[in-house]
Amino acid sequence: MQWRYAKDWCASVSIRSSLILVNLIAFIIVFVLFMKAEPILRIQSLGHLLFSSSWHPLKGQFGFLSFIVGTLEVTAIAMVLSIPVSLLSAIYLSEYAHKYFKGLVRLMLDILAGIPSVIYGLCGVIAIVPFVHSLGGFFGNPTTGYSLLAGGIILAIMVTPVIISVSMEVLAAIPDEARTSSLALGTTRWETVRYVVLKGSLRGIIAAIVLGFSRAFGETIAVLMVVGNVAKIPTSLFDPAYPLPALIANNYGEMMSIPLYDSALLFAALVLLVLVGAFGLVANITLSRLTKKGYYFS
């Protein structure tokens, strides 16, 4: 008889300590990256690393500006393309669509969100790059097609399902009473959506966008395949760019042979982690307050 209680006690202890393990893993990841990035921080100031654009690893010059600008611009293009489309779709699905249609689209969004990024990249190489190439020719901007715009379009397609599903959750958290009482006052469907539903869920929708943004920010392979990877600050949409994740992925092979190179690349990884972590933290706290449950990337 006592044996059962002993077993229960042991299990309780180990189950509880497993949570400590999770937090420990998170801490170790941050700590290890920081320790590895520390040598370069000791030699060059943070401001110089982040705001200088001279990238000459062989001469020991590590300025990340062109990579940071590249990342921000690709992400910004993706967000500009994706936000209106995703929000309009989410509003339609949650406020107007029939239940069965909604379920069907949800399945499709799940599939879209589950497609590996390398396949997005491949489709980008096959379809988007030639499209951008001819678009560049049309606007008198000769380009190979491997450009900021191509990266932005691919990223937009990738983050759209994320923003749509999170926004749908946020819209669903608005109580039905709010809608019915607004309709009972004689407003139209659209007026209810605009003045009641959207107004109430504004913060959640912003959080959904932030979540999409941070997802796009760290995307590696798909962007790497279409963005051109030239370490220069791009001046037009049709110029190639070189985002941070692509930099890490492309240069890992040779990083051990040049002094401080590994430290510089791990500094880049740390920057990614800190930025994405900060965005994720803000968005998740907002969403968990709004929808009364913890939230997550889908």
Add this chain to the structure above:
Amino acid sequence: MEETIFKGLMIASLTLVLTALAGMILIMLIKGAPALTLSMIMETPRGGYYLGKEGGIANAIVGSLYLSFGASIIAFLLSLPMAFALQKDYSGRQFARFTRLVLDVLWGVPSIVYGAFGFVVMVYFGIRASLLGGIIVLTLLMLPIMVRSMDEVIRMIPAELKEVSIALGATKLETTFAVIFRQGLPGIVTAVLLAFGRGIGDAASILFTAGYTDYIPRSLYDPVASLPLAVFFQIGTPIPEVQGRAYASALILLFIVLIVCVASRLLARRFSRKIIR
């Protein structure tokens, strides 16, 4: 008037999103199907394969399965107690809430960061790019996905069921396995398959940690090929035959991911028959 315009815009955007999905699958089918032969699936690369000669990508298919099955099993064993631990029965609300937040942030961390972290750790312990390294990194990637998805389902189990079990004299552990595990089974299956699908498609994290090879690995310390990297490397060559194989490899990968997605829905439906609501 305004409503009509916006409704039109909404339907247009939704159509755009669905067209993107259909377009991608169509592109993959058109480009990949011609290069997809039996020898692609059954054979490993032979001499001159990357110049367009004979062979297949069995090494990558088997490698990907090794990596994702290995990582899924370890991640499952770790995440099951973690998901239980997040519930009220085992830990305080504040700590559970904090850990959920940590897990959500970890879920969003780019896989390239996991790859970089894994690489550093492997260098430190003197492990070369290998099946073992790939499995460790993929486990890290899958863990937050599994724990949080399981947790969301387990939280929804009515408290009365647990109370009944406790009132009958069962210990917490017995309640956990006899009631919570049974009730949460559909969600647990979905969580595992979701993480599996995410893991098998991820390229950035195993780029430096798993390596690439033309052979099927014999031990944990051998480097291992994988489907996403097979796509990535083959599309980078200028030879059309090899590029065709990249499309075919991508089609195989897409097929696996779709099967996993459908299977998770079917299994979840099957297991939820035995649930008390």
